[in-house]
Amino acid sequence: MAIVTETAGRGDVPDGLAQLLETIRNQRPDADTERILRAYRLAERAHEGQARRSGEPYITHPVEVANIVASLHMDEDSVVAALLHDVVEDTSVSLETVKADFGQEIAHMVGGVTKLKLNALPDATDRQRAAAETARAAESLRKMLLAMAQDVRVMVIKLADRLHNMRTLASLPPEKQVRIANETLDVYAPLAARLGIWQVKWQLEDLAFKTLHPHEFQEITERVSKSRHQREEELQTATHMLRTSLDERGLKSASITSRPKHLFSIFNKIVKQEIPFEEIYDLQAMRVIVEESHECYLVLGIVHELWLPMPGLFYDYIAMPKPNGYQSLHTKVIGPGGDPLEIQIRTRSMHEIAEYGVAAHYSYKEGKKVESGGFENLRRQLFDWSSDSRTSSDFLRTVTTDLFSEQVFVFTPKGDVLDLPKESTAVDFAFRVHSDLGLKTVGARVNGIMVPLSTTLQNGDVVELITRSNAQPSLDWMEFIKSADARSKLRNYFRKRNRAESVARGKEAFEKGLRTAGIDPKLVTGEDRMKEFAKLFTHCENAQDVFARIGEGLISVQGAVEKMRGHLRETQPETYLKLRAPSKEATIVAGGIDNVMFRRAKCCSPLPGEEVQGYVTRGRGIIIHGRMCPNAMRLAETESERLIPLEWPEDGTVYPVELKVICLNRQGLLMDISTILGESKTNVSGMTVRTLANHTAEIDATVEVRDLTQLQAVMNKIGNISDVISILRVMRG
Ligand code: MN
Numbered sequence: 001m002a003i004v005t006e007t008a009g010r011g012d013v014p015d016g017l018a019q020l021l022e023t024i025r026n027q028r029p030d031a032d033t034e035r036i037l038r039a040y041r042l043a044e045r046a047h048e049g050q051a052r053r054s055g056e057p058y059i060t061h062p063v064e065v066a067n068i069v070a071s072l073h074m075d076e077d078s079v080v081a082a083l084l085h086d087v088v089e090d091t092s093v094s095l096e097t098v099k100a101d102f103g104q105e106i107a108h109m110v111g112g113v114t115k116l117k118l119n120a121l122p123d124a125t126d127r128q129r130a131a132a133e134t135a136r137a138a139e140s141l142r143k144m145l146l147a148m149a150q151d152v153r154v155m156v157i158k159l160a161d162r163l164h165n166m167r168t169l170a171s172l173p174p175e176k177q178v179r180i181a182n183e184t185l186d187v188y189a190p191l192a193a194r195l196g197i198w199q200v201k202w203q204l205e206d207l208a209f210k211t212l213h214p215h216e217f218q219e220i221t222e223r224v225s226k227s228r229h230q231r232e233e234e235l236q237t238a239t240h241m242l243r244t245s246l247d248e249r250g251l252k253s254a255s256i257t258s259r260p261k262h263l264f265s266i267f268n269k270i271v272k273q274e275i276p277f278e279e280i281y282d283l284q285a286m287r288v289i290v291e292e293s294h295e296c297y298l299v300l301g302i303v304h305e306l307w308l309p310m311p312g313l314f315y316d317y318i319a320m321p322k323p324n325g326y327q328s329l330h331t332k333v334i335g336p337g338g339d340p341l342e343i344q345i346r347t348r349s350m351h352e353i354a355e356y357g358v359a360a361h362y363s364y365k366e367g368k369k370v371e372s373g374g375f376e377n378l379r380r381q382l383f384d385w386s387s388d389s390r391t392s393s394d395f396l397r398t399v400t401t402d403l404f405s406e407q408v409f410v411f412t413p414k415g416d417v418l419d420l421p422k423e424s425t426a427v428d429f430a431f432r433v434h435s436d437l438g439l440k441t442v443g444a445r446v447n448g449i450m451v452p453l454s455t456t457l458q459n460g461d462v463v464e465l466i467t468r469s470n471a472q473p474s475l476d477w478m479e480f481i482k483s484a485d486a487r488s489k490l491r492n493y494f495r496k497r498n499r500a501e502s503v504a505r506g507k508e509a510f511e512k513g514l515r516t517a518g519i520d521p522k523l524v525t526g527e528d529r530m531k532e533f534a535k536l537f538t539h540c541e542n543a544q545d546v547f548a549r550i551g552e553g554l555i556s557v558q559g560a561v562e563k564m565r566g567h568l569r570e571t572q573p574e575t576y577l578k579l580r581a582p583s584k585e586a587t588i589v590a591g592g593i594d595n596v597m598f599r600r601a602k603c604c605s606p607l608p609g610e611e612v613q614g615y616v617t618r619g620r621g622i623i624i625h626g627r628m629c630p631n632a633m634r635l636a637e638t639e640s641e642r643l644i645p646l647e648w649p650e651d652g653t654v655y656p657v658e659l660k661v662i663c664l665n666r667q668g669l670l671m672d673i674s675t676i677l678g679e680s681k682t683n684v685s686g687m688t689v690r691t692l693a694n695h696t697a698e699i700d701a702t703v704e705v706r707d708l709t710q711l712q713a714v715m716n717k718i719g720n721i722s723d724v725i726s727i728l729r730v731m732r733g
Helices: 002-007 015-027 034-048 060-071 076-083 095-103 104-117 126-150 152-166 176-192 196-212 213-247 262-271 293-306 348-362 372-383 396-408 426-433 437-441 484-516 527-534 541-553 559-573 574-579 630-638 668-680 710-719
Strands: 255-260 283-288 309-316 329-334 341-348 407-411 417-421 441-446 449-451 463-467 599-600 612-616 621-627 641-648 655-664 683-691 694-706 724-729
Touching: 015 076, 034 060, 034 095, 034 710, 060 076, 060 152, 076 104, 076 152, 076 484, 095 104, 095 426, 104 126, 104 152, 126 152, 126 176, 126 407, 126 417, 152 176, 152 196, 152 417, 176 196, 196 213, 196 262, 196 348, 213 255, 213 262, 213 283, 213 293, 283 293, 283 348, 293 309, 293 329, 293 341, 293 463, 329 621, 341 348, 396 621, 396 724, 417 426, 426 463, 426 484, 437 463, 437 484, 484 541, 484 559, 484 724, 527 541, 527 559, 559 574, 574 710, 612 630, 630 641, 655 668, 655 710, 668 683, 668 710, 694 710, 710 724
Parallel strands: 283 341, 599 621
Antiparallel strands: 255 283, 309 329, 329 341, 407 417, 441 449, 441 463, 612 621, 612 641, 655 694, 655 724, 683 694
16 A cells, blocks of 8 residues: 555656656646546556566556557546556456546446456367357457447557557467467457557557467568668668758658568568568658648659659559548659659648557547547448458458348447347337337438338448337338347237227227116226226236227127126125116026027127027027127017027037137248147138238138137137237127
8 A cells, every 4th residue: 555655756656657647748738647646546556466477566567558548649538447447357446436436437448348358268179169269259349349339449448458468478378378369360450450550450460470470470570670771771862862852842841751561461471472572672661741631742743753653553542541541642663772662641640540540539639539420430430341351350250240240230329339130220229229219210310311211220320210209100110120129019019009999899899788788887887896897807907908808809798798797786786786687597408409409690609608598480490699699689679588598518519710810911820820729629610811901911710619718718829929919709790
């Protein structure tokens, strides 16, 4: 602890921290160094007693990472987060503490970096390991992309973390070195390239190269330095000539530097493109940096006056920037000694972007955040990997191909990123944001342009929804939505909407039945009374439930009316006594009625288990009607003497019943229904399917059942199939 307080004082500051503070003060004299010191103290206290593999105190690592972040000209928040990047993962300090001490934004970044940590792979066979590695890389890449999209600074810190780990790789066991170097080459260097952070990209590559191919690294290093020595003179001559010409034209502020090629890129040329070392001429290149972009072309003219340009080797990335924002003029000329010489010309701000990429957007000089236009480009850049061959490794390409063949990443107007299944639409997006939003959506703008809701979203799209509070989803949506989540939410909605219709239908039928039975609906259908009544039925809690089940044919009207009669007798005997007296108790029959033939009435197709009555015809036997069948009711008024009460127990005989199923039209649905019927041993004597508008279908099925109980079981099961909207028993009354 004592050390901690001392570090705030002068003189006792460790080297790394002193360097960090100096870098920051140079970049911005008014920087809040006290805040950086506070972060340092917290990290130091947290990591106290921990050591790196090399034996150094652990705190040296976050300090060096912060130094790298600062050298990329990142903002103060990034430096603070870099100092704290390992405390949550490796020490007892919680994210809440970080938040309390340094605010939400820093906590977010630290949390982001922490989440990007990859888990160690389990012991496994080579093949399992390779598969696990790919899966893990895809998963971590997904995390990185989401984290980056939310705050690119998280990724910059992660890259700085990797860079310092690569610099100190030697202290790890050889096997681990190789694995980390490979991962660096496969994932991190290409990501750095994609973000345009060239400074980090080439360092990562050269360090990985050194680990993976130590002999070649050594050889190329020696040859480059030797050849550089030989060419030094020529380069000096060239620099002098150019300097003189620039001065003559008044371009005194232009600076000329020469730059060695990076070792890994030379190695790649030798190995991949099979170019002999002797033929790699552009080992050195010159770079001219000017203030204004029009001066770039002026310098280009001067260069081409001095030396003969090599045909076809001029690139204007100022007029046509690279996708990651890189701008520069590139030309190759025959230099003073007769050898090819590459020259790059750019402005100072172009140079910053070239070296620091997206990090440049966060530099002290340019203010805090990228303006929205810049972000849009960044998003595209992050998520459009399809045509990328320059900056991705094969491995990363495979992983991203896997990743992006299953998912797309899209943005809310506020910049939050969501990953959705591939080929998702604005409707999927809406349900993902909030189920309410999905139900209220009437239109969508993608990247500012109105599009049909069925439009497939692409990586990096910014989706803005247009909603209306009284909007209603369309059944068409079921046709194009991709996410299971949106599908189930929509289905629920349609079920509910359909239920409203069932409730209305059931209520009407029930009230009609009550009136026919002489009960005034107003006396019994009040909400409170119905609540008591509903408890007499399974799956019913209130009037709506009872009405819905009547409407769906799961409770027969006559059954409900009879139950109500009984209910009244129990609870309101006075009302009950005023009712018309119920029919006298019934004659019991089975199979036939005293050898008299009987038929089921076509109007109500009653079943054993239902309350029924018989109509004695003249010479054509007895017709069985449901007790509340409207036709039977009419007969009761004119020929009541021919109606006889019956009881109809189940005796193994099956009777046909017509069902109507309304469902979303999808393949396999008929099969699902048939399966259910088969499983419950219910015969089907006919089934027709009609496709309706709105992607629904109507299935008319005739099933053969023994009694009401079996019918209700079958209807329940079919009603529970996910795409079934409603199922009705058809009555022709
Ligand atoms: Mn770290």
